[in-house]
Amino acid sequence: MRLLFLGDMVGRSGRAIVYDKLPGLIADHAIDFVIVNGENAAGGFGVTEQILTDTLDAGADVMTTGNHVWDQREALVFADRHAGFLRPANYPDGTPGRGMGVYQARNGARVMVSNIMGRVFMAPDLDDPFMAAERQLENVRLGHDFDCVVFDFHAEATSEKVCFAHFVDGRASLVVGTHTHTPTADHMIFDGGTGYMSDVGMCGDYGHSLGMDKDEPLNRFLTKVPKGRFEAASGPGTLCGVTADISDRTGLCERIAPVRIGPRLAETVPDWW
Amino acid sequence: MRLLFLGDMVGRSGRAIVYDKLPGLIADHAIDFVIVNGENAAGGFGVTEQILTDTLDAGADVMTTGNHVWDQREALVFADRHAGFLRPANYPDGTPGRGMGVYQARNGARVMVSNIMGRVFMAPDLDDPFMAAERQLENVRLGHDFDCVVFDFHAEATSEKVCFAHFVDGRASLVVGTHTHTPTADHMIFDGGTGYMSDVGMCGDYGHSLGMDKDEPLNRFLTKVPKGRFEAASGPGTLCGVTADISDRTGLCERIAPVRIGPRLAETVPDWW
Amino acid sequence: MRLLFLGDMVGRSGRAIVYDKLPGLIADHAIDFVIVNGENAAGGFGVTEQILTDTLDAGADVMTTGNHVWDQREALVFADRHAGFLRPANYPDGTPGRGMGVYQARNGARVMVSNIMGRVFMAPDLDDPFMAAERQLENVRLGHDFDCVVFDFHAEATSEKVCFAHFVDGRASLVVGTHTHTPTADHMIFDGGTGYMSDVGMCGDYGHSLGMDKDEPLNRFLTKVPKGRFEAASGPGTLCGVTADISDRTGLCERIAPVRIGPRLAETVPDWW
Amino acid sequence: MRLLFLGDMVGRSGRAIVYDKLPGLIADHAIDFVIVNGENAAGGFGVTEQILTDTLDAGADVMTTGNHVWDQREALVFADRHAGFLRPANYPDGTPGRGMGVYQARNGARVMVSNIMGRVFMAPDLDDPFMAAERQLENVRLGHDFDCVVFDFHAEATSEKVCFAHFVDGRASLVVGTHTHTPTADHMIFDGGTGYMSDVGMCGDYGHSLGMDKDEPLNRFLTKVPKGRFEAASGPGTLCGVTADISDRTGLCERIAPVRIGPRLAETVPDWW
Numbered sequence A, B, C, D: 001m002r003l004l005f006l007g008d009m010v011g012r013s014g015r016a017i018v019y020d021k022l023p024g025l026i027a028d029h030a031i032d033f034v035i036v037n038g039e040n041a042a043g044g045f046g047v048t049e050q051i052l053t054d055t056l057d058a059g060a061d062v063m064t065t066g067n068h069v070w071d072q073r074e075a076l077v078f079a080d081r082h083a084g085f086l087r088p089a090n091y092p093d094g095t096p097g098r099g100m101g102v103y104q105a106r107n108g109a110r111v112m113v114s115n116i117m118g119r120v121f122m123a124p125d126l127d128d129p130f131m132a133a134e135r136q137l138e139n140v141r142l143g144h145d146f147d148c149v150v151f152d153f154h155a156e157a158t159s160e161k162v163c164f165a166h167f168v169d170g171r172a173s174l175v176v177g178t179h180t181h182t183p184t185a186d187h188m189i190f191d192g193g194t195g196y197m198s199d200v201g202m203c204g205d206y207g208h209s210l211g212m213d214k215d216e217p218l219n220r221f222l223t224k225v226p227k228g229r230f231e232a233a234s235g236p237g238t239l240c241g242v243t244a245d246i247s248d249r250t251g252l253c254e255r256i257a258p259v260r261i262g263p264r265l266a267e268t269v270p271d272w273w
């Protein structure tokens, strides 16, 4: 089966490029399953239910999130209503929503998707991400119980990301990092068969600072005194994602390649598309 | 002029691939100036004088460093002896060595190289990196005083890296991020003409964790109790760098592309090579 | 001369106890100079100009601050209008207000007061606090140029606080730590003659969490999801301060003792009062 | 019953004052149960089995620890051999030793002692300290199942400490903070009946930096380059602790007062001693 994973949609620029391109990509390249990280879709901060449904309408099967998940307070309410909406699994028991789900792909495959947040430099108060994955994978045999297992590992530190991926190597189809809003060039298949990419990057305007207008971030670095709020940048967005072909037999990753479409970045699609 | 910048050499694997490939790259592609970050060259921790001279012998004009610069205590002594050795400029006054130098490229160009360390998540006790750059660029007109100005911005957070680059956009030829040991795919030329890449990645073994054997990092994530030391991984290394063509007239960046040679990562060289 | 230094006033509870007790303390115990940290006076977040003038009217000579100084945006404007208002000195050049001032005490003594912020765990983006003090003390001979030199060192980590005090030992009359909102019992006179206390504590309601209503801080520790804003606690406040007698001849500290008046904490005043 | 809790013994100076004073304090003041935090007893870094047994011989019933627990690697082995040795309970399952124990006091009372580590600024990779306590207190009725429940909450941030104490207020006899090596003056009894003190301070030489010779810490703040190792200070130590009388009927705290004996700090013992 063929997966497409798109990184953090940031603001209107991010949403526009995703809504514009995703349906065509699915149709043209026979994508069976689509995951989109939406934690910054609402002006950079969280996601509304409208944006969630628009994104699902555009072809996403699952929206994952991260540290910004609750920035729009309505997410605390709608999280429980949408099976296709995930928040990090390592929030404490009792947190609204779910951190993992099982879905059916267009080709009939059973896909488990998990959203877990790293702690280093970022979320020290969440539960252990490694143990969260261990619990999810207990009693799961890839290729038997599920045809495909994907982790959105939302984290800052590359050490935590790559160690997490080694930890689940052979037990997951794909580990995709999100959160830094910067695509990495280290997509690869690990020795155990798990596909990996440290960060898929964002869908948004790459002419500023991580999709946010650069004036205020730069002001803070220079003056240490806030002048205003952070606002999403409004230039044309670039779509950043990764696509992977997963073995129908083993659930392991057969090939993996980045997808980047739009201005500023070097455009790239898999040579097998 | 044509620049080549190689990311953090990690241990023997990193040194081997650099020493093996660098002379040929310089010869085959008419490279005028080479910068190599060497902060992890000695088993992952710092750099010895022997490694420094070996790297210069292999064709590097300058070795930059970062937070690991003093891991080998001899660096406190030899730093002052080598014009081609840089430590982060935003250490306090009185720190051994220098943070910036001016060099002559093979084509005769005057190249200013600066090594600055970010603070976010990393080095809160260093001086302001933005002000450090401001002082270095005061009275410097790119294209007049120097033909080329390059920053090795050694930092963890992409926000600090990209904001730094916007800060010097139009005043520098190139801002290359180092430290995460993970190459990014966001090489681009900013509106003001400065070439940028968030992180060039490392030269080392990509089959583990940032070039270090994955067993101990993974052990610490899982058990929280150290079992041993961090050791450099010993598998075959991959060379990671970025090359840029700099205008002889303006000192701005005309084109920029990644260079990745070796196993694990998707190999890439500029299409104009 | 006799100094009184009161810790961070938190919200209405903190203001009430200070306004109520300070005039009597000054009169009854012949206090020559009063410093009050006001960074949390406005509902826990910053300080308004009205609160500043009320505090000066109650007998304070100087109001110091800390990381919350700009929480009320009007401080960016009024900071320049009041010689008795200090913000941390290690903000960058160009920041509104001043970080140090020289004042005349009731007994005619010339008092230098400096407000500096620590960086560990707290404000990595500010300038080096040690160098900030060094610059302020350059060319200052205690007992000659000034009769008294006081530092409000606003910091989280006790290591940074005590090392700072050792750094200025013999060059300052008094180093008082603020920010943790918890009074320490380590008031002492260092070998060089500088009086020291790691943290003077807050003036506020000690029945909650650092003067803030405990419900929301506790909620965040338990659920990791914000439920509302942080609000100042509204129970009766306790005044926390330190008093020191400074030698008129040397400017060094002759005796130092805590002052704590109000409910919850063990009341204490100097045995020489 | 009467408890005595002594803060982090630091190096030889800390051990000497504890070994010297503890037997007399127990005898003179009818102390029923003694807890000593020993995480820095071996030259500032961890604890050896010899020091553990010496401390128990001097009258301690339990030795608690903290982030330095494994600095002496032998602790990984002897931790399992001594019921009176505790390491933080929120290490992951499978960690050597135990984080909680039940003991019999001299008066026959059943005392539960728990050692938990805070995460803020300190140990982000440990399990949730609040949930660790919740699990320990499940099915425990203070005054019925145990006569006394004491927490050594080893943490940096006062907010986490005080919120933790509110969390167990009424369910524990005493919450004593350790780790900052600085005694606080906020000992009090909470509304639910739990005795509290943010930090008990250390047993060690108060003339330096947290019991460690001040030269190297100060060097690092000033130069950012290590010159040597951290060494325990060797001047005369001061004993710092807290004593509490616990109701034999309810297990709640009836009175609480600091105990500080030795140079540099203001000496204090309870007025009921």
Ligand SMILES: [Fe+2]
Pocket: A008, A039, A040, A066, A179, A180, A181
């Ligand atoms: Fe994001």
Ligand SMILES: [Fe+2]
Pocket: A039, A066, A067, A068, A154, A178, A179, A180
């Ligand atoms: Fe994020």
Ligand SMILES: [Fe+2]
Pocket: B008, B039, B040, B066, B179, B180, B181
């Ligand atoms: Fe490095």
Ligand SMILES: [Fe+2]
Pocket: B039, B066, B067, B068, B154, B178, B179, B180
């Ligand atoms: Fe580094």
Ligand SMILES: [Fe+2]
Pocket: C008, C039, C040, C066, C179, C180, C181
């Ligand atoms: Fe404060």
Ligand SMILES: [Fe+2]
Pocket: C039, C066, C067, C068, C154, C178, C179, C180
């Ligand atoms: Fe503060």
Ligand SMILES: [Fe+2]
Pocket: D008, D039, D040, D066, D179, D180, D181
């Ligand atoms: Fe300690």
Ligand SMILES: [Fe+2]
Pocket: D039, D066, D067, D068, D154, D178, D179, D180
């Ligand atoms: Fe500790």
